[in-house]
Amino acid sequence: MTDQPDPHPEPATDPLAEAIPAGVRDAAGEPPPRPRPIVERIGLAGIALLLATLFALMSIAAFAGGEVFLAVMSGIGCLMVVWVGALTVVRGR
Numbered sequence: 001m002t003d004q005p006d007p008h009p010e011p012a013t014d015p016l017a018e019a020i021p022a023g024v025r026d027a028a029g030e031p032p033p034r035p036r037p038i039v040e041r042i043g044l045a046g047i048a049l050l051l052a053t054l055f056a057l058m059s060i061a062a063f064a065g066g067e068v069f070l071a072v073m074s075g076i077g078c079l080m081v082v083w084v085g086a087l088t089v090v091r092g093r
Contacts, residue, residue, distance in 0.1 A: 041089050048085025052078045 036044075059074035 035091075036088075045085045045089045048081050048088065052081040052085065055081060 055074050055078035059071045059078060062068075062074055063071035
């Protein structure tokens with residue numbers, strides 16, 4: 001009797017792995033992720049819309065105060081948050 005690990009361990013079986021064809025897997029052999037439920041996507045888009053509104057207000061306030069660089073950066077942040085919120089609803093990830 002030795003305390004050495006088994007040189008030929010049996011592979012773990014995944015019941016879902018057999019149901020998904022091999023061509024549908026990614027490079028690591030994992031099945032593709034499931035899309036988020038529509039309620040969750042709408043909720044995340046609502047949060048993104050709230051943050052985009054705050055960025056837009058900050059951009060307007062910065063421009064009115066003469067801080068052009070901050071206004072531009074806040075405007076870019078607003079556009080990026082809107083873009084990600086829209087992608088969340090469309091793609092579902």
